[in-house]
Amino acid sequence: MDFLTILQVLDASLRFATPLLLACLAGLFSERAGIFDIGLEGKMLAAAFLSAAVAAMTGSVWIGLLAGIGASVALSLIHGVASITFRGDQIISGVAINFLAAGLTVVVAQTWFGQGGRTPQLSGDGRFNPVDFPGAVPGRELADAGPLAQLYSELLSGHTILVYLALLIVPLTWYVLYRTRFGLRLRAVGENPAAVDTAGISVVGLRYAAVLICGVLCGIAGAYLATALQAGFVKEMTAGRGFIALAALIFAKWRPWYALYACLLFGFLQALALRPDLITSVSGIKVQVQLLDALPYILTVVILAGFVGKAIPPRAGGQPYVKER
Amino acid sequence: MTLGKLLQSLLTLDRLRGHLLGDHLDLLESRPIEERAGPDTWETSMSFMKSIMGGAAALALTAGAALADPAIIFDLGGKFDKSFNEAAFSGAQRWAEETGGSFREIELQNEAQREQALRRFAEAGSNPIVMAGFAFASALGEVAGEYPDTSFVIIDMVVDAPNVRSVVFNEHEGSYLVGMMAAMASESDTVGFIGGMDIPLIRRFACGYAQGVKAVNADATVIANMTGTTPAAWNDPVKGSELTKAQISQGADVVFAAAGGTGVGVLQTAADEGILSVGVDSNQNYLHSGKVLTSMMKRVDNAVYNAFSDGPGLETGFNVMGLANGGVGYALDEHNEALVSAEMKAAVDEASMKIQAGEVAVHDYMSDESCPALNF
16 A cells, blocks of 8 residues: 555545534534534535535525525524524424425425436536645646655645635634633533523523524535535435534534544544455455444444543533523 | 434434325325326316316316326435436336326335335226336235236336236346446556445446456456445435545546446546546436446336336236347447447447347346456
8 A cells, every 4th residue: 555545545534524524513512502413414414405506506606605504504593493492302303404404405406406306517616626736736647746745735735625614613613612702601501501691691692603603514514515525416415424423523522623533533434434445455354344334433332331531411411491580 | 412312312203204204195195196197188188178078077087097097106216316217207208208198106205105105006096006126025025915906017126926027127238238338448447336235236237347347358457336235325426426536546447336326426526537437227428428438228218118008917927128128238329429439339239249149148146146257
């Protein structure tokens, strides 16, 4: 196995990790504020559909991205109204959102485009194209380039802008959560909302803010799937990534930097599953691809079982806040 | 949140969904599902009828006509999957256009609906009832005996009952031909195969393809990957794209996608990265004109058309659609004529003749669950 092959696998890992990371950070904001969200999958799906649909109609991927974020935020608000304002069960509301998105996207796509629940293929400005860094070596000549040039051209350059954006959001999330007053209050509202309320700060307002941020990030994740990785929407195209993101969130114990590592690890496992030949050539054992696909979940269960430290969720998570009367 | 709670709620909701969709189906079935009438004749005769006899008589007439209508059930991929189900739909539509008849149809949303949909159509008097997909086998096995006067047609699977016609395709023969073309078009002597869900049927595609490749170039490498082991593998274009990129990095310059909706991602990435792809089931050459080498055509449309034309009481039993009777083949049209050289076409047509004459035997993976040309 040569260096370039390793880079190619890492490159694929990064592409796989990006939607996971965005969804994971979305879940982080929401759950840190005490709102469990298993509707990540549905929000991504709705955003993937609307971003591709609007990009196809307007020819501009940026308008598509905004529309995708809009769709995701709208679903977030439904989740917010159900679980914050009306104090419903957050899990039920989240699952309802998943079903709503799975059904609505196909039905609306069929009505608008008549292509069996797909959007038309995007081309040109209708999709996010790779950003080539200055001086990057094109793919065909890469094999002859030096290791540093390979690293620069293959792994760092050539991703869409959303990948770099996702990576930037990690330090931003850390800063917001741990270095701003808003972040402190947001974390507090997930641990002890009564204390926040006593301090005269609106619990409901903070939780809505968290849910909205969650919607925006999920929107970017969905748009990334449909307009950057793919050139259009296909039904159920999120294929469970929202749930893997949730697993990553638990694996990362609800912390931003660890979320990045967890998502990169899960992305790496998925990328490795594409190259069973590599594992065979390195280890000499024929590993079942299914095992690699299942590893993210197995690892999460291991973490939950307390073998590697303890994963403690935000204390007030899942409980609607009721003001004392 | 705890994982246990998450799993529990998922399970409950999945059951719930089954119920909801089941009930939904009842509602749908109480009226004819998207009755498809032939062009204009139906409308004009309707208004004529209405003007003479009034609404009640017309209603009775349509009810009578609906009785012997054929019906078709599409599988979970959906009838516009640009592939298997869409081919079935176009066959049904062609029949409706040519005969002016109408048919009933339903797209399944859920595994639990299979048996229910079958029963509903049989109860409503639809005859024959065509099922597009191997997954109907167990449901049909249950239902077929209860409606001995109804003819059933199942595509891609064999169900042994006196009133069932089992249509199977020799996918390995068609895949063999596109495998030959892929090997001839490849400059790197490495070609790829991307399957959807890992089931014997898809391995049969892969095995025929690999044999075709090796027939042209015994030293060529065939890289085969499956997208997954669950039905989600039919609709994961993102993974399809990444598999394509992984195969490209291993040197593949032609990839054959037999993967339903996942294939959309494969063909897209192949076109983006400047390599050739091969479509499946329907003619997919137009999806990326000039970048799809050919498509392995499985004439599901012919199977549906024949079944509808034969009508109630059609000849039952085992029906093999192979190269000889136009059941499988490769697609050649204006979108790929620049890619297929005269030499390539001559070689493939010759091989096709030999297979039909029995001079060349293409190994069928499903006959013994093994493949001489490819190691899964």
